[in-house]
Structures are given as structure tokens and as C-alpha cells.
Amino acid sequence: MSDMSSGRPGQRVRLEDVAKLAGVSMKTVSNVVHDYPHVSVKMRERVQAAIDQLGYRPNLTARRLATGRTGMLALAIPEIDQPYFAELARRIGEEAVRRGYRVIVEQTLNDADAERAVIRDREEGLVDGVIFQPAYMDTMEIARLRPGTPLVLLGEAGRPLTADHVMIDNVAAAREAVELLLGQGRTRIAFFGMVHGDPTESTHLRLLGYQEALLAAGVRTGPELVIETDGFAIDDGVAALSAALDAGVRFDALVCRDDLFAMAALKVLDRAGLRVPGDVSVLGWDDTALARYSTPALSSISPGKEAIARMALELLEDRMAGYDGVGRHRIAPHVIIERETTGHPT
Amino acid sequence: MSDMSSGRPGQRVRLEDVAKLAGVSMKTVSNVVHDYPHVSVKMRERVQAAIDQLGYRPNLTARRLATGRTGMLALAIPEIDQPYFAELARRIGEEAVRRGYRVIVEQTLNDADAERAVIRDREEGLVDGVIFQPAYMDTMEIARLRPGTPLVLLGEAGRPLTADHVMIDNVAAAREAVELLLGQGRTRIAFFGMVHGDPTESTHLRLLGYQEALLAAGVRTGPELVIETDGFAIDDGVAALSAALDAGVRFDALVCRDDLFAMAALKVLDRAGLRVPGDVSVLGWDDTALARYSTPALSSISPGKEAIARMALELLEDRMAGYDGVGRHRIAPHVIIERETTGHPT
DNA sequence: CTGAAAGCGCTAACAA
DNA sequence: TTGTTAGCGCTTTCAG
Numbered sequence: 001m002s003d004m005s006s007g008r009p010g011q012r013v014r015l016e017d018v019a020k021l022a023g024v025s026m027k028t029v030s031n032v033v034h035d036y037p038h039v040s041v042k043m044r045e046r047v048q049a050a051i052d053q054l055g056y057r058p059n060l061t062a063r064r065l066a067t068g069r070t071g072m073l074a075l076a077i078p079e080i081d082q083p084y085f086a087e088l089a090r091r092i093g094e095e096a097v098r099r100g101y102r103v104i105v106e107q108t109l110n111d112a113d114a115e116r117a118v119i120r121d122r123e124e125g126l127v128d129g130v131i132f133q134p135a136y137m138d139t140m141e142i143a144r145l146r147p148g149t150p151l152v153l154l155g156e157a158g159r160p161l162t163a164d165h166v167m168i169d170n171v172a173a174a175r176e177a178v179e180l181l182l183g184q185g186r187t188r189i190a191f192f193g194m195v196h197g198d199p200t201e202s203t204h205l206r207l208l209g210y211q212e213a214l215l216a217a218g219v220r221t222g223p224e225l226v227i228e229t230d231g232f233a234i235d236d237g238v239a240a241l242s243a244a245l246d247a248g249v250r251f252d253a254l255v256c257r258d259d260l261f262a263m264a265a266l267k268v269l270d271r272a273g274l275r276v277p278g279d280v281s282v283l284g285w286d287d288t289a290l291a292r293y294s295t296p297a298l299s300s301i302s303p304g305k306e307a308i309a310r311m312a313l314e315l316l317e318d319r320m321a322g323y324d325g326v327g328r329h330r331i332a333p334h335v336i337i338e339r340e341t342t343g344h345p346t
Numbered sequence: 347m348s349d350m351s352s353g354r355p356g357q358r359v360r361l362e363d364v365a366k367l368a369g370v371s372m373k374t375v376s377n378v379v380h381d382y383p384h385v386s387v388k389m390r391e392r393v394q395a396a397i398d399q400l401g402y403r404p405n406l407t408a409r410r411l412a413t414g415r416t417g418m419l420a421l422a423i424p425e426i427d428q429p430y431f432a433e434l435a436r437r438i439g440e441e442a443v444r445r446g447y448r449v450i451v452e453q454t455l456n457d458a459d460a461e462r463a464v465i466r467d468r469e470e471g472l473v474d475g476v477i478f479q480p481a482y483m484d485t486m487e488i489a490r491l492r493p494g495t496p497l498v499l500l501g502e503a504g505r506p507l508t509a510d511h512v513m514i515d516n517v518a519a520a521r522e523a524v525e526l527l528l529g530q531g532r533t534r535i536a537f538f539g540m541v542h543g544d545p546t547e548s549t550h551l552r553l554l555g556y557q558e559a560l561l562a563a564g565v566r567t568g569p570e571l572v573i574e575t576d577g578f579a580i581d582d583g584v585a586a587l588s589a590a591l592d593a594g595v596r597f598d599a600l601v602c603r604d605d606l607f608a609m610a611a612l613k614v615l616d617r618a619g620l621r622v623p624g625d626v627s628v629l630g631w632d633d634t635a636l637a638r639y640s641t642p643a644l645s646s647i648s649p650g651k652e653a654i655a656r657m658a659l660e661l662l663e664d665r666m667a668g669y670d671g672v673g674r675h676r677i678a679p680h681v682i683i684e685r686e687t688t689g690h691p692t
Numbered sequence: 693c694t695g696a697a698a699g700c701g702c703t704a705a706c707a708a
Numbered sequence: 709t710t711g712t713t714a715g716c717g718c719t720t721t722c723a724g
Contacts, residue, residue: 012471012494014701025711030703038709059471061416062701064407065716072450079436083635086432090425093453102472104418104450107439125358125405125717126448234639263639270641289429293580293609293636295616360717371695376719384693408717411700471701 013054022050033058069128073316076106076118076132083259083288085133088154091309092131099313101128112136119145129316136199139163150319152312156201161327164315168303168334170202174209175216177255177283177301180336182217184344186253186281189214190225192241192265193257195232203257206285210255224249229261237264245272252280252345259284259291262298266341275346282341296340307332359400368396379404415474419662422452422464422478429605429634431479434500437655438477445659447474458482465491475662482545485509496665498658502547507673510661514649514680516548520555521562523601523629523647526682528563530690532599532627535560536571538587538611539603541578549603552631556601570595575607583610591618598626598691605630605637608644612687621692628687642686653678 015033019026024047031039032047050056064070073096077085089105096103104127108114115137118130133154134142142153143162157165181189191210194203207226214221227249229240241264256262262284266276274280276296284291287302311330361379365372370393377385378393396402410416419442423431435451442449450473454460461483464476479500480488488499489508503511527535537556540549553572560567573595575586587610602608608630612622620626622642630637633648657676 012701015703016701026702027704027712028710031710034703040709043709057471059411059701061407061410061471062716063703065405065411065718066701066703068716070407080426080439081429081432081436081635083427083429083432086427086429089451090427090453093426093451094455097453102450102452104448105435105439106448107436107443109440125403125407260639263641267641267643289427289636290639293606294640295609295613297613358717361719362717372718373696373720374694377694380719386693389693405717408700409719411702412717412719414700 012059013056015056015058018047018050018054018056021054022047070126071101072127073101073103074106074118074127074130074132075103076108076115076130078108078110078133078135080105080107083290084286087288088133088305088308091305092312095306095309095313099317108135110135116141116145119147119151129320131312131316150316152316152319154308154312156205157327157329161329163327164319164329165327166308166311166315166330166332168308168332170205171209171212173285173301173303173334173336174206174255175213177336178210178213179217180338181253181255181281181283181342182213182219184281184342186345187219188225188251189219189221189253189255190227190244190249190251191257192227192254193237193261194226194228195236195257196228196230198232206255206257225251232260234260234264234267237261238267241265241268242271253342254280254282256282256284259286259288259298259300262300262341263290263294266294266296266298276341277343278346281343281345283336284341287337291337291339299339299342300337302335302337304333304335358405359402361402361404364393364396364400364402367400368393416472417447418473419447419449420452420464420473420476420478421449422454422461422476424454424456424479424481426451426453429636430632433634434479434651434654437651438658441652441655441659445663454481456481462487462491465493465497475666477658477662496662498662498665500654500658502551503673503675507675509673510665510675511673512654512657512661512676512678514654514678516551517555517558519631519647519649519680519682520552520601521559523682524556524559525563526684527599527601527627527629527688528559528565530627530688532691533565534571534597535565535567535599535601536573536590536595536597537603538573538600539583539607540572540574541582541603542574542576544578552601552603571597578606580606580610580613583607584613587611587614588617599688600626600628602628602630605632605634605644605646608646608687609636609640612640612642612644622687623689624692627689627691629682630687633683637683637685645685645688646683648681648683650679650681 015026015029019029029047032044075092080086093103106118115134118132119142129150131152139157152164154166156167178189191207227240227244229236254265256265262282265282269276269280276282284298284300287300291298291300311332361372361375365375375393378390421438426432426435439449452464461480464478465488475496477498485503498510500512502513524535537553573586573590575582600611602611608628611628615622615626622628630644630646633646637644637646657678
């Protein structure tokens, strides 16, 4: 319709170019760009026409410099390809977009230094806030390095409570899991997946809930029913559980630290000729795709990922809005999803 | 050691503050920040001391405005929690970090408009380049909306070749898959997972390779051996395959469109009392966590995700460096990973 | 080898 | 309701 190459050819079109074309000031253009209410209709039309003609789009970077707001959030997690984190990232991404943010994903890749970098404001000036699930750093250390950027932590919270946290009640969830299994007639319930040197608090909490429930029910247990592994990989799980079986450890139910170990359990039990759930009930944790797609479909403890995402964003927006009080905790709901790997013995 | 609150209290410390403290110009500070070679040692030390004392860190946004480079890349994919994309995102993230970029993940969530937004420079000025795996848009449409931001496409490339592409050779991979199965004594090989209304080209290419190999081997086949589904979900797969079995379709091997359908196959075959791989070989596609963790472990066609990531970044860096030629294609390698679901009939 | 100053493109306070 | 203008913090010629 008109000359697209007028003005500074080869350059991006700027607010000023639009203003010039429309014969108005930059402020007026800015007003219509921002849908500022008090702009006369014909002014708005004229400016919009210029914008369309030139194909103007604001330079986000410049806007940021001027406003001091980046509109971006960082999500720092160990590995994006671990199903749980991938699913969480999706929810957080959705929730963030809903609130007008974009998210940059930071993989710490099991590197303690990478985690520290996140906390030491590596993101400073890049993002408005950070959602961080640490694997190595504890609350103490995070408190010490306490960054200037608003921060919300995911996962377990030790003391002191200097930062906001969102988590599920691991103890209660484990307790309920054991109660469910007990209610279905299981009597020798093992906990599978204490990883040697596990830096996370979660596993301990889960084990605690498991033990509490057993104790409360007056069911006898023993240390051999807590099955330890050398690492987080599936092969570690397979090796550990096979060894336990070979050593004569017997159980009719398995509460697994996560879905991955549950998958390992399915493998080992299959090889051992044990039926699931006929001989052994298997319960996973995290309710990931692994659980939904396996055969038999895995029952799993499902942390409310949407709720976690929503709560994290709420807390973060508070902080970004200036809230500067003490660290708050939010407990997201959880639910046990029963699929095919749990049930009464047959 | 010294007064941290000097100057503009409560404000972030700026380059100028450092310059003032060190008694030098901003340029000099900038020089040492950037490790510019020609700075005298004592000057460097003096400035560094000031930087440390003030805890100065450059404002990335300001830097961006000045340089025009953001140091960020966008990765636009349908869903981050689909195992294949999660694993790809991890590789791309790693490769990007290696090259000095951060990546912002854009989920298009199966929304054609969201895809269009990506292409219409929604990211303009936000990122230096975009890596995009479309699910709905075809090459034509992308060419039409051709953005100003450097772009590399992942997945199939139709004509015209206006943009850079990285893909694997789906036809060849499917052919090899069939040849492998044939070599193991399978004779009735089905293709499982033609999704009605599938917008992607990949499935067609895979089917094509499947048919080519069968034809070349002179093995008779039939339309009933191409099993169609109503959607991409596992339930769609389960329903379709069950129906095929009920309808009397028989096969001794299944080449699946992706690992997810392979998981569906494992479920259905298990229920039907068919042994894998004794009665039926099952081959997945994408080599995701699903394949590695299932029981039996799923054999799968593995696209070289690291190679895809590397090639995509290479092409993108070229574009960002100013290359403006015709669209280029790169074929990433693939390999068939044999686990437990393929083998000779027994 | 270092300093001064002019932008980068947009926002927002202040005027008109 | 619209225009003017001074920053936001850093980079980068161009002098010195």
C-alpha cells in the first residue's frame, strides 16, 4: 500500500518513526501502544494505521531498561528432561504466561556450583524473579547467599525460614500411602529408594512418614525393608532390589521414592516371576508419564503440580510487588492415584 | 572493609559508581569488565578492587540495549513435558549454554495461533534467534510470515526451502526398522500410529519408508497393517490396536510412530496374552525415557538429539552472524536401539 | 592506554 | 488529551 522502506532503510522501525509518520509525538504513540484510555478515537486510528503500515513492534529490551521490569522469570531445576521437572515446567510455564511472564529455564544439571550461581543473582537484571528447586544447597546456604532478586523455593524447607517455599507434605503422603496398602491387606511393606548420599530432604521425609504409619498401625517392620540404592539411575534401583530379593528379603508391597524406582521394581519383579499386584503392590511417587504409560499402569502419589505452580507464582508476585517479610510456606495438595499396580493380594 | 552504602543508597551499583570510586572513567571500568587486553595491570587492579568492594554486576538489559545483542535464544516446541521435547530441550539448553546463550522456552501447546505468534516475531528484540519445531504450520506459511529474527526449524521440511531445517531421515529410518525386523524373521509387520488429521509430515514419511522397505523385500502387506488412531493420546492407541486385534488383524511386528504408541502396544499385547517379543516385536520411535524404563525395555529408533541440538545451533549462529542465503537442510543421524522388545520369534 | 560524550529505544514526569 | 524531555545503564567511537 505504501512505501515500506521510507526512513532508515534496513533498520528496525522505532517508536519515533511511527510518531513521525503519524505526525504526532512519541508519547501519543506510546499511549495507543499501551491502550491508554484517554486517547481520542481518530488519534488512535491514525496512529494505529502508521503502526500497521510500518509494521512497528516495540523493542522489549528498551522498554525494560526504561521500566526496570523484565517480564521474565527464571525456573531453575536440576534437569528439564526428568519427567517430574518437565511436567512441572509445563505448569509453571502456563501459569507464568497467564500472568504475563515468560520463563527462562535454567538447568543446574546436578552441579552445586550451578546452583550457587543461580542464587548469587546470576540472573540479576535479567529476570524479575526466580523459582528454584535446589538439589544440593540447603536452606542455610541459600539464606547466606540471599539474593536481591525475589525468590521462591520448591521442595523441602529446612530451617531457617528465610525464603518462601512451596512443597507437598511428604510425611503425610507417605503415611497415607502405607495406610492405603495396609488397608488392602498388605503386611510386609518395604520402602524402596533410599539413595546413598541423597542430598535432598524429601526422601528422608518420605521414609519418616512410612515409618510413622507402620508404627501407628503396630505393624512390625525391620531395617531390611528399607532398601537402599547406590544412585538415582534405574540400574541402581534394579541392582539394589535384585540384591535384596537374592538376600532373601520378602515383601508384599513397595513404596517407591519416585516413579523411576517403581519402574525398576516392575522390572525386577517381572524377572523374579512375582505378579503385580497379585504378589506385590507397587506404588510410585510423582505421577509422571512413566506411571501413566507403563504396563501395568503404575499407581503413584501425585503432587498437585498445577497447585505448586500457582502457589509459587503467587508467592513470587508478592515478593516482586515488594513484600519483604519472613519466609512463608505453602503446602500443595497431593493425592494417591490408584492404577493397576496396587490392590488386594491374590 | 568499607562503606557499602556510599553513593545512591538502596540502588543497584552502576558502572559509573565504580568509575567514581576508582577515580577513572566509565570506559576504563568497562574495559576491565570485558577483559580488554590493553589495560595496565595496576589500573586493572584498582578497578577490580572497586568492583569487588561495591559488588558491582553489569545490568544485562542496559548492555543489550547498547549492543543490540540479547544473548538469548527462544526454543518453541509444542509441549515441554512430552518426553521427546523435554530431552531435546535439555540438549539444546546445554548446547546453548556452551555457546554463551540462555534459552527461553516457548510452549505452543498445540495452538496454531501460538505457533504463528512465534513466527511473527513475537520475540522480536527479546532473543537473537529462534529454534522452532512447528506442529501445525507448514513451510509455506512460515515462508510467508518470514520473520526478521534468525530462525531454524526442527522437523520435516516441505518445499519451498526458505528456512534452515534440521531433521532426521525419517524415510530411511523407517526402512531400516523394517529391514531389521525382516532380518529377525518377522513377516507380518504393521505400522502403528497413523493419526487421523495428523498435521505433521513426519508420520507420512515414516509410513513411506515402511512401505518402501516392504515393497523392496517383496513382502506382501495390506492396508489393514497400517493401524490408524483417532488421536495422539495413549488411550487412542490402546483403543485402535485393540480394535484391530478384535477385527482379526494379525501381525508379528509393530513399527510404532512414537514411543507412546509403543507403550500402548505393550499394554494391548499384554492384555491379549501375546508375548513380546516372542509373538510380536515392538519398535518405538524417539528413544525417550519411556523406552528405557519400560518392562520389557522398548527397542526404539533414536534420533541423535545431541546432533540435532548442535546442528540447530550451528545454523542459527550462522544466521545470527549475518548469513542470509537460501534455506539449508541438515540431516541428523539416527540409530536403532535394540532393547528387549525386538528379536527373533520364539 | 584512558577519557568524554553521544547514542541504543522506550517510559514517564511534567508541561502545555 | 497530547507534547517535551530527561533519564534507564551500558557501549563505543573519537580524541587525547
